[in-house]
Amino acid sequence: MIVFFLPNLRPGGAERVMLNVLLSYHIAYPNTKLVLLLGEKTGPLLAEIPTTIPIYSLGAANATKSIRPLIKFCKEHQPQVVFSSLGSALAASVAKRFVSSKIVFINRIGNTIGAEKLLFKNPIKRVMYLLANRFIGKNSNHIVFQCHYMAKDYIKETGVNPKNQSIIYNPVQVEKVEQLSNEKVEKEFTFIAVGRLNPQKDYKTLLDACAILKTRNSTFTLGIIGDGNLKEELQSQLKSLQLEENVFLMGFHANPYPYMKKARYLVSSSLYEGFSNVIIESLCLGTPVIATNCPGGNAEVIHDGKNGWLCKVHDATDLSNVMEKSLDQSVELDTKTIAENAQAVFHADIIFKRYEEVLNQYIK
Structure with a gap:
């Protein structure tokens, strides 16, 4: 089982990318069990999910509230891979420490963190944001960056150079x-x-x-x-x-x-x-x-x-x-x-x- 994990399916860029990969993989490997896991089962993009792909909801509005139900989900279903992006990447990185080491956690970094951190005017929140991203890098089996700039920026800001990383541009259908x-x-x-x-x-x-x-x-x-x-x-x-x-x-x-x-x-x-x-x-x-x-x-x-x-x-x-x-x-x-x-x-x-x-x- 491969789990695609997102906070919700609002019409954002990261959501569309993950959805495109999910649907493409579903077509290429129809016999592989794919699951869409959402913090909350909301968002206009839900209409694009075929009925052949199960959708689960953790009933959690943010990353922090997703951690416990995600751990429970992983222990119950024992997926091979959990592939996450946005705030779900942080929840997945925490959950990784409490589930079987056989489960692989792949996280896709959703934005340029050196610039996004500047939106936090409170210096404590800014530090927490960087620490969260550092935690993701240290607790992922694989990190996906959207471009070369983002990879260099991430390493500079967090001091973490993930051993297993890929730079993959976003797809267009x-x-x-x-x-x-x-x-x-x-x-x-x-x-x-x-x-x-x-x-x-x-x-x-x-x-x-x-x-x-x-x-x-x-x-x-x-x-x-x-x-x-x-x-x-x-x-x-x-x-x-x-x-x-x-x-x-x-x-x-x-x-x-x-x-x-x-x-x-x-x-x-x-x-x-x-x-x-x-x-x-x-x-x-x-x-x-x-x-x-x-x-x-x-x-x-x-x-x-x-x-x-x-x-x-x-x-x-x-x-x-x-x-x-x-x-x-x-x-x-x-x-x-x-x-x-x-x-x-x-x-x-x-x-x-x-x-x-x-x-x-x-x-x-």
Whole structure:
């Protein structure tokens, strides 16, 4: 039995990656028992799980509350592998000490911790966050990093260089994404941004950049797909900057791909990333990307003037300059080549082989 363990199935990047690996493995090895284990059985992505994959819930809202029921689950079911990400990785690392040593714990690091730690203003919480990640590294049989930057950052921040580690880019279900991208949209945008309305995505700077851009080019439009706790604050900022005719907060869309496909550019204004699914999905659709050169994998993916541009982090002026440059009529990026090059690297079939190698070395 292989257990895929997550806090829930909200529509986030890490959840989608784990779900893609689960479904790909299910297709490749139909006789292997796979189980989806959730802290809480909630989230829109539940609808994508086939009935042939059992779903268990620990009834736990966070990592700490997951530990005891996870230990109980492991003792009862004796899985060969527990594969975790996000907060579940910490719960799995603690549980490892209380269950059979035959159970292999593989943990996927969900974000760039050197940047994410800065969100903790309380120095004690910041230290606890780093200690938790250090604990994960010391109590895992295998660690998966999403990109080279994340691996180097993790080792630097925790002082732990896991003996068994892999760097595996995130997968894109190319055929599925392309099919979904063919749906009709109510409105097409010059720029599209996709992601939760939270501090990490730094939409405040993106709106400030749009205000600057409007003084030079008033015809552009930006659609922001996503929901989150900063919605009211961003709506207020949008009105104060008089961007109502240019920028549109669209809320959550289960299928953002038609908007991404039909936009001229995807924009990512993040303060940091792990390895952005939205960026590589956009590239696989042939839509070039404007992204911050933030801590994370963006610089490993975006090549200036070929598939988009990088800009400075938390710098509205620089972001607006790059957005303005992208609208220059003399700028032509080959969308077909962008899609072909991205698909050759990030296609789910290619990425799954890497995960398959990791999982199968522990399956007897």
